[in-house]
Amino acid sequence: MAVAEDDELCGTIGGGIMEFKLVEKAKALLQSQTKDISLVKQFHDKTHEKNQSGMICSGSQLNAFIPLYPSNLKELIPIIKSQNRNENITVHISPAGIRISGEPAKGLDYKTENDWNYTESLIQKPVIHIIGGGHVGLALSELMHFLGFYIKLYDDRKELNTIEQNVFADEKHLTDYNTISDTINIAGNDFVVIMTIGYRTDKIVLRQLLDKNIFYLGLLGSEKKIKTLFDELRQEGADETRLRKVFTPIGLNIYSKTTKEIAISIAAQIILEKNKTLPTGRTK
Numbered sequence: 001m002a003v004a005e006d007d008e009l010c011g012t013i014g015g016g017i018m019e020f021k022l023v024e025k026a027k028a029l030l031q032s033q034t035k036d037i038s039l040v041k042q043f044h045d046k047t048h049e050k051n052q053s054g055m056i057c058s059g060s061q062l063n064a065f066i067p068l069y070p071s072n073l074k075e076l077i078p079i080i081k082s083q084n085r086n087e088n089i090t091v092h093i094s095p096a097g098i099r100i101s102g103e104p105a106k107g108l109d110y111k112t113e114n115d116w117n118y119t120e121s122l123i124q125k126p127v128i129h130i131i132g133g134g135h136v137g138l139a140l141s142e143l144m145h146f147l148g149f150y151i152k153l154y155d156d157r158k159e160l161n162t163i164e165q166n167v168f169a170d171e172k173h174l175t176d177y178n179t180i181s182d183t184i185n186i187a188g189n190d191f192v193v194i195m196t197i198g199y200r201t202d203k204i205v206l207r208q209l210l211d212k213n214i215f216y217l218g219l220l221g222s223e224k225k226i227k228t229l230f231d232e233l234r235q236e237g238a239d240e241t242r243l244r245k246v247f248t249p250i251g252l253n254i255y256s257k258t259t260k261e262i263a264i265s266i267a268a269q270i271i272l273e274k275n276k277t278l279p280t281g282r283t284k
Contacts, residue, residue: 005030013063017054018042022063029067037095038065039113062108064093064118075099079122086124086150086170093118125150126274129186131205132195133163133172136220139263140193141168147267149191154180156201177201181208188213191270193250195220203229210242216273218250218266247273 001011001019003026013019022040029038042053042061053061068076075098082089082100092099094117105121126149130137133155141151145168153169156177163172175183177196186192192214196202199221206219206229219226226248233243251265252272 003027003030014055014061018044018061021054026065029065034067035069037067037093037097039063039116040065062110066093066098072098082122082124086127088121088124090119090121093120126189126191127152127187128191128193128270129154129184130169130193130195131155131177131180131184132193132197132220133157133160133166134195134197135162135259136195136262138162138166138168139259140195140266141166143260143263143267144168144270147271154184155196157197177204180205181212184209186212186214189215191216191218191274193218193220193266195250199225199229203232206246207233207236207238210238210246216247216270217245218247218269220250220262220266221248223249 001009001013001023003009003023005027007027009023013022022042025040040063041051042063043051044053044055044057044059044061046052046056078100079089079091081087089100090103090105092101095114103119105119107120108116108118110116128144128149129152130140130144131154133153137153137155141153144151151169152171152173153163153166154173154175155163156175157163158174166172173183186209192209194202194205194209194217196205202219202221209217210233219229221229230238230243234240247269250269251262252268254261254265254268256262256265
């Protein structure tokens, strides 16, 4: 979370009364012109005599206060550039200050309040390939943009109005669907959504991408259309195991009707798959 002396804020450390108190502390540190990096421990219960956060959700939180001034620009500019280029770097924070590297991140190494080191990989944005620039592609681009994804949009139609309106895609590619496997560069942890203009082009694209190593491969369409398409692919020798890995009909079933509702159902499914191995704090 970034806190400016003029009350401008960006991000969050959890909200509630704890965030309010620590934001005020951050402002006070800036006004004092301190350059010291410090830690504050907060406990989310009432059993601790000191450092209560004011919240009762259980657990604890360790917050680092890192005062930044114009003199720190030399450390911050490479971080900003890496994010703009969707590149990965590792940030090191310790009482000695901030530095960046290409070394693997190891998290927090804490010995004492004055002897600790924290490294975090500023992983580049997750990449989603949206194949089809129609109305759902536009709605999905907008949503995934605000969810922090790097969006690559593909279509075989020139001067399509929904592509011209799409200011959310980071890249737009005019491509021939018949040779898309030769032009699309998909990493193993990427997300791919197929939503071309119709059945024929959906099949052309899916056939080429089916055997690629893709974290999430989804196909838009009705159950009837997908059954017909998959039956044809099976007859043509498509691998059944690969077909089972395709998310289709795409999206969580929230009875979506409009293009924005369909986009929300797809985004929800993608978030579920992206985060399913992470702790949630919930039992069900």
